[in-house]
Amino acid sequence: xxxxxxxxxxxxxxxxxxxxxxxxxxxxxxxxxxxxxxxxxxxxxxxxxxxxxxxxxxxxxxxxxxxxxxxxxxxxxxxxxxxxxxxxxxxxxxxxxxxxxxxxxxxxxxxxxxxxxxxxxxxxxxxxxxxxxxxxxxxxxxxxxxxxxxxxxxxxxxxxxxxxxxxxxxxxxxxxxxxxxxxxxxxxxxxxxxxxxxxxxxxxxxxxxxxxxxxxxxxxxxxxxxxxxxxxxxxxxxxxxxxxxxxxxxxxxxxxxxxxxxxxx
Amino acid sequence: xxxxxxxxxxxxxxxxxxxxxxxxxxxxxxxxxxxxxxxxxxxxxxxxxxxxxxxxxxxxxxxxxxxxxxxxxxxxxxxxxxxxxxxxxxxxxxxxxxxxxxxxxxxxxxxxxxxxxxxxxxxxxxxxxxxxxxxxxxxxxxxxxxxxxxxxxxxxxxxxxxxxxxxxxxxxxxxxxxxxxxxxxxxxxxxxxxxxxxxxxxxxxxxxxxxxxxxxxxxxxxxxxxxxxxxxxxxxxxxxxxxxxxxxxxxxxxxxxxxxxxxxx
Numbered sequence: 269x270x271x272x273x274x275x276x277x278x279x280x281x282x283x284x285x286x287x288x289x290x291x292x293x294x295x296x297x298x299x300x301x302x303x304x305x306x307x308x309x310x311x312x313x314x315x316x317x318x319x320x321x322x323x324x325x326x327x328x329x330x331x332x333x334x335x336x337x338x339x340x341x342x343x344x345x346x347x348x349x350x351x352x353x354x355x356x357x358x359x360x361x362x363x364x365x366x367x368x369x370x371x372x373x374x375x376x377x378x379x380x381x382x383x384x385x386x387x388x389x390x391x392x393x394x395x396x397x398x399x400x401x402x403x404x405x406x407x408x409x410x411x412x413x414x415x416x417x418x419x420x421x422x423x424x425x426x427x428x429x430x431x432x433x434x435x436x437x438x439x440x441x442x443x444x445x446x447x448x449x450x451x452x453x454x455x456x457x458x459x460x461x462x463x464x465x466x467x468x469x470x471x472x473x474x475x476x477x478x479x480x481x482x483x484x485x486x487x488x489x490x491x492x493x494x495x496x497x498x499x500x501x502x503x504x505x506x507x508x509x510x511x512x513x514x515x516x517x518x519x520x521x522x523x524x525x526x527x528x529x530x531x532x533x
Numbered sequence: 534x535x536x537x538x539x540x541x542x543x544x545x546x547x548x549x550x551x552x553x554x555x556x557x558x559x560x561x562x563x564x565x566x567x568x569x570x571x572x573x574x575x576x577x578x579x580x581x582x583x584x585x586x587x588x589x590x591x592x593x594x595x596x597x598x599x600x601x602x603x604x605x606x607x608x609x610x611x612x613x614x615x616x617x618x619x620x621x622x623x624x625x626x627x628x629x630x631x632x633x634x635x636x637x638x639x640x641x642x643x644x645x646x647x648x649x650x651x652x653x654x655x656x657x658x659x660x661x662x663x664x665x666x667x668x669x670x671x672x673x674x675x676x677x678x679x680x681x682x683x684x685x686x687x688x689x690x691x692x693x694x695x696x697x698x699x700x701x702x703x704x705x706x707x708x709x710x711x712x713x714x715x716x717x718x719x720x721x722x723x724x725x726x727x728x729x730x731x732x733x734x735x736x737x738x739x740x741x742x743x744x745x746x747x748x749x750x751x752x753x754x755x756x757x758x759x760x761x762x763x764x765x766x767x768x769x770x771x772x773x774x775x776x777x778x779x780x781x782x783x784x785x786x787x788x789x790x791x792x793x794x795x796x797x798x
Contacts, residue, residue, distance in 0.1 A: 278582050279595040314579040314640045317543050330544040333687075370646050371712035372637055375579045379640030405698060422598075426772040430784025433670060433763055433773040435707055439786050443705050447636035498698055507691040508698040519695025520785035521704050 269488060271295050272359035273304045276366040276377040280309075283465050283473075284420055288365060290477050291418075294484050303355055307376045313348065314379030320346055337387035345386065352384040356410060361487045362454070364444075365418040367465075371440050381448055390452035398506045405446075406497030408453030414487060415454035417441060418462075418480070425463045437461055442521045446495060455492045457483075494526045502526070534753060536560050537624035538569045541631040541642040545574075548730050548738075549632060549685055555742050556628065556683075559749050568620055572641045578613065579644030585611055602652035610651065617649040621675060626752050627719070629709075630683040632730075636705050646713055655717035663771045670711075671762030673718030679752060680719040682706060683727070683745070690728045702726055707786045711760055720757045722748075759791045767791070 273291060277284035288304070295302045305312075318324050321335035322344050339345045345353075356362065366373050373381075385391065390410070394403030402408075419441070421428065428437040438445075441459055449456045460483045462468075462476055483490075496502040496510070503510055515523035538556060542549035553569070560567045570577075583589050586600035587609045604610045610618075621627065631638050638646075650656065655675070659668030667673075684706070686693065693702040703710075706724055714721045725748045727741055748755075761767040761775070768775055780788035 278597065281594040282596070308580075308582065312580075314644060315573075315577075316634075316640070317573065329546045331547070332543065369581075370643070370650065371708035372643065375581070375640045375644030375647055378635070378637065378643050379579060381635050382640055385635065424771070424773070426774050429774060431775040431788065433768050433775070433789070435711060435786050435789065436784060439704065440708050440712070442700055443636035443708070446700060447705070503698050506689070508689070509691050509694060510696040510698070519701060520787070521700050522785070523696065524698070524700065 269360040270301045270303070270358050271487065272355050272362045273302065274307070274362060274364045274377065274380065275304055276307045276364075276374045276380075278308045283462070283468055284365065284367060286473065287418065287420075287462075287476070287480065290480065291363065291365070291484060294481050298485065303358070305352060305355065305380075307380055310348075312376055312380055313383070314376045316379065316382045320349065320383060322346070333387050333392070337392060340386040340388040346383075349383050349386065352380065353386070353389055356384070356413075359413060361414040361416070363416050363418055363484075363487075364449075367420045368440075371434065373444060385448075385452065393452070400499065401505055401508060404451050404453075404498060406450065406453070406495070407499060408451070411453030411455075413454055414457060414492070415449045416457040416483070416487065417445065417449075417459040419459055420462045420465045422465055423463060425461075428461070428463070439521050442524075445493065446521075446524060450493075450495045456495060457487070457490055457492050496524055496526050534625040535566045535568070535623050536752065537620050537627045538567065539572070539627060539629045539642065539645065540569055541572045541629075541639045541645075543573045548727075548733055549630065551738065552683065552685075552727075552741070552745065553630060555745065556630070556749060559746050563750065568623070570617060570620065570645075572645055575613075577641055577645055578648070579641045581644065581647040585614065585648060587611070598652050598657070602657060605651040605653040611648075614648050614651065617645065618651070618654055621649070621678075624678060626679040626681070628681050628683055628749075628752075629714075632685045633705075636699065638709060650713075650717065658717070665764065666770055666773060668718075669716050669763060671715065671718070671760070672764060673716070676718030676720075678719055679722060679757070680714045681722040681748070681752065682709065682714075682724040684724055685727045685730045687730055688728060690726075693726070693728070704786050707789075710758065711786075711789060715758075715760045721760060722752070722755055722757050761789055761791050 275288050279285060292302050316332055318330050321339055324335055366377050393408050396402050426432055427434050430436040445456050460480060502514055510523055540553050544550060557567050581597055583595050586604055589600055631642050658673050661667050691697055692699050695701040710721050725745060767779055775788055
């Protein structure tokens, strides 16, 4: 199968760099085709601006969504954006690997999402009306492809547990796993978190690689996170609120899973 | 008082631009000193990399936290970073205004956080041991200052309600409000969200400004979000998990508020 690794860390001689190399080797040894977007090495342009909209003139008001729709439809997007979209279309699975900086992805990766996720590609897909609010959350351009986050953190696992001071990792990652991955159609696998990155010696690195190998081996077979699809009846349209009889009375992020996959810690 | 507006939108002739201008005028009319960091206009460098670490040489492994600590302590950070830190120290309140792009802040603002929030300034402050895990979450360099998010969204309020398909806005903003603002010490006010930004006519703009004015008038008096402080007994150290008798059995993000400020929608 085709696996794309989107990788955002400034230092190849880091734990992240070592894990990237391990993943590439392991996937290739399993017979997969692997492509890596190494955002720092590519000097990826992180900021979405008017330079991304060929043909835009400064006498109009710059609306990023409108310009994205226009340039995507006309096939005149900047080549770096087109190249990443082609990689996404090529991939059967995408692994996003990054250090958790300020409880989210590094800016360079956020900017990759903002620029590559064009209107007509990742959003603004399908009918938009009061009875169908777009092909998204389970439908969309990237439907049928799998995605997984690989996230490194300096803190301890308990700090990111369901009662940890930082907030539970699943909740912290919800805007990414649900809002960035599930939204344009990806089937989302449970994340692969690596804690206490300051204290990784050779023995622990081996353990991490062994766990990571198992996760990579399950890329196409593991049970995904059971996010509820938008357009199959669980949500009332156009309010897009969860039906009152589902997870009644609750308003936490866990209600967007059709079953609680992992027992709360 | 001194108010800093951190503003991240590429188009001054947008709703965001109009709201920025309104806020500046309104705050000045109320007698406040106002400073604006207009990140797009400043061509803010979004990507944290080795160029941010004067004296770093490529024969060492680049560790962003280590280099940040070194350059901050030595007073040799890049001038653009130092200038923003000085603005933060000057401010009594900081308003962060941005469009919600892919359920988080734009990359240019995320990169502002990553670069300005230096080790020794926004993290790595205070004793770090098994009995005191840093001056953070209620303590830190920015303690005593207030912060508020002003966030524009294309979607409807119901889509971001507690049972909305996108996830509840408070939960989506938790990594920012708790992880970026409360962490280095800010007192965090409830956000000011603006929905359905595609449909803002003159009448609705006036209504939005009227609500925004009330929020700005309460910047120094409104009741903040009651996030639990890390170092006053609610969390067990060093596991940093919430004491079992507080919000017992729960593991949603709401447990990090000492009282549920707003009834769930």
